[in-house]
Ligand SMILES: Nc1ncnc2c1ncn2[C@@H]1O[C@H](COP(=O)(O)OP(=O)(O)O)[C@@H](O)[C@H]1O
């Protein structure tokens with residue numbers, strides 16, 4: 001694989017952490033979860049069920065951009081909901097975006113099974129759907145999450161292989 005940096009994106013609960021870590025393992029790359037880099041103020045806000053805004057996300061995205069640029073090979077899980085966030089993350093690198101696409105009901109059902117996470121409430125998830133501006137055709141590899149995690153991973157790998165063939 002030519003591109004060695006990957007950003008797995010989508011709303012909270014779409015499977016970024018699970019699929020991202022499986023992908024990293026398969027490719028022999030380091031995995032980082034964007035959640036682990038939020039400043040305490042952001043975590044406190046989300047615990048209260050208050051969605052983050054552009055200002056809250058700015059410093060966090062800068063930290064993640066530094067991380068991407070520092071690591072030669074890596075997979076990062078990050079919501080990257082808006083084009084400006086994706087641009088900020090990809091400043092100085094050509095990380096490949098992988099968009100995990102799914103509907104609110106599927107994702108909320110998966111959320112409800114997840115324990116011990118600070119992300120708080122369906123309203124916050126709905127706010128992520130309102131904020132999401134999906135990547136344009138060609139900006140990202142897009143994979144449906146309405147299938148098992150193994151199949152999602154297979155689709156991601158197949159799409160990456162296809163995009164690499166097209167790049168040659
Ligand atoms: N394709 C899938 N099928 C079934 N469950 C999934 C799938 N992808 C993720 N999950 C589960 O859904 C929940 C949310 O996934 P997670 O990777 O934490 O999402 P995110 O990192 O985007 O918030 C987790 O419990 C995870 O195990």
Ligand SMILES: O=C(O)[C@H](O)[C@@H](O)[C@H](O)[C@H](O)COP(=O)(O)O
Pocket residue numbers: 011012013016017034035038046052057078079080081119
């Ligand atoms: O852009 C955002 O608002 C953040 O990415 C944030 O809301 C994130 O979604 C949470 O940290 C929940 O973490 P998961 O996305 O892993 O559920």
